[in-house]
Amino acid sequence: xxxGLGTVQFGLDYGVSNQNGIPSSDAVxxxxxxxxxxxxxxxxxxxxxxxxxDILGAALVADHPFKIVTKxxxxxxxxxxxxxxxxxxxxxxxxxxxxxxxxxxxxxxxHADDLLADGGERLMNAMLMLKDAGxxxxxxxxxxxxxxxxxxxxxxxxxxxQLPVNVLDQRLLANGKLxxxxxxxxxxxxxxxxxxxxxxxxxNDLPKHFETxxxxxxxxxxxxTQNKMTKVQGALSFAKxxxxxxxxxxxxxxLPELEELTGSWRSLADIQLDFSEYACDNALILNxxxxxx
Numbered sequence: 001x002x003x004g005l006g007t008v009q010f011g012l013d014y015g016v017s018n019q020n021g022i023p024s025s026d027a028v029x030x031x032x033x034x035x036x037x038x039x040x041x042x043x044x045x046x047x048x049x050x051x052x053x054d055i056l057g058a059a060l061v062a063d064h065p066f067k068i069v070t071k072x073x074x075x076x077x078x079x080x081x082x083x084x085x086x087x088x089x090x091x092x093x094x095x096x097x098x099x100x101x102x103x104x105x106x107x108x109x110x111h112a113d114d115l116l117a118d119g120g121e122r123l124m125n126a127m128l129m130l131k132d133a134g135x136x137x138x139x140x141x142x143x144x145x146x147x148x149x150x151x152x153x154x155x156x157x158x159x160x161x162q163l164p165v166n167v168l169d170q171r172l173l174a175n176g177k178l179x180x181x182x183x184x185x186x187x188x189x190x191x192x193x194x195x196x197x198x199x200x201x202x203x204n205d206l207p208k209h210f211e212t213x214x215x216x217x218x219x220x221x222x223x224x225t226q227n228k229m230t231k232v233q234g235a236l237s238f239a240k241x242x243x244x245x246x247x248x249x250x251x252x253x254x255l256p257e258l259e260e261l262t263g264s265w266r267s268l269a270d271i272q273l274d275f276s277e278y279a280c281d282n283a284l285i286l287n288x289x290x291x292x293x
Contacts, residue, residue: 001240003265004042004069004189005035005258006251011050022050023253029059030255036065038262044162044189044249045099046071046110047091053098060100067105069160069189070095071142072123074111080119085126092130106138106160112148115141115156124156138187144287146177153184164192165245167199167220167238168213169286170279182244190245193235196288200231207293213285220278227273232264238275240268 010028013021023031035043043066045052053070060066073091075084092107107127109115115123127139140160143149149172152158161181163172169192172178181188194200198210203218210217224234239248252258284290 001243001245002042002247003038003040003261004044004247004249005031005040006191006249007043007045007052007056008049009251009253010045010055011052021253025055025058027255028055031252031258032059032064032066034255034258034262038258040262041065042067042069042105042189042247042249044069044191045095047073047095048110053095057098057100068099068101069106069108069162070099070104071108071110072114075114075117075123076111077114078117080114080117080122082122084119085122088123088126089130092135096135103135103137105136106140107136108139108160108162109141112141112143112152116148116151121155140187142191146172146175149177149181158186160187160189162189162191162249164286165190165239165242166193166195167235167275167278168195168216168280170276171281171286173242174276174279178242178244187246188244189247189249190239190242191249192288193239193248193250194232195286199235207291209292210285212282213280216278216280223278230264232260233268236261236264237268237273240265241272241275 010023043056045056045068047053047070072088077084096102096104107130109123114120130136131139138159140158140162141152142162143152144164149161165172178188198206203214203221206214221231224231229237239245250261252261280286
């Protein structure tokens with residue numbers, strides 16, 4: 001298991017706890033240099049991450065060591081037409097141009113419902129053509145829940161799934177989907193390990209929307225104190241315990257944040273802690289698209 005670097009903060013003011021805003025181009029270069037030094041392999045970006053792809057293209061050196069993962073636009077249609085497949089291909093070439101690469105490691109459908117829509121095979125066929133042409137090594141999809149995973153695997157063969165996993169959101173661990181994906185040889189990228197920063201905030205600083213989990217998070221913070229862990233270490237320790245995960249995608253907006261993350265990752269002992277009692281099943285909490293802040 002390795003850390004991957006999420007780059008949404010390079011192009012958008014993203015995250016509930018983000019107080020730094022969008023980093024400067026010099027800061028991005030410093031972050032990428034440190035990531036390279038720390039043997040971080042994956043850079044995760046997307047067409048929907050503002051100008052993140054442009055920022056990466058300007059900052060990456062010619063012989064960089066990174067595997068770049070990008071994602072498709074959101075089509076948001078009941079039926080996928082041939083023109084949408086053309087849009088996917090055109091937008092992928094834009095991603096190549098913006099990142100200044102000749103090929104990328106992976107292309108993911110950003111919204112699983114696009115692939116599951118009537119005619120979704122047109123999007124998959126377009127990605128397969130890009131893969132056959134050697135422009136992308138792996139193709140896959142970003143999902144939110146087990147239903148999407150099951151429906152996609154019934155219809156398609158994929159190389160990568162990106163999915164949410166964190167101390168509160170243990171659904172895909174509890175229902176066995178993580179292990180199932182691993183057994184099928186699917187590469188698993190975990191996002192939302194900090195739940196957009198919610199797991200790093202003091203309980204009293206949480207927005208009102210999270211009132212229903214204040215007590216649960218207070219117990220979780222007490223658990224971390226008892227085990228002499230910081231909030232960052234706790235979130236990373238839980239993710240590291242999910243052995244089916246290949247890469248944990250962590251976003252940063254400053255060099256000190258990346259230094260803290262990599263330092264916390266190295267500091268984790270191999271002890272196995274039981275985080276199961278801190279799981280939550282409330283979709284209003286677990287899915288950021290449902291948040292009312």
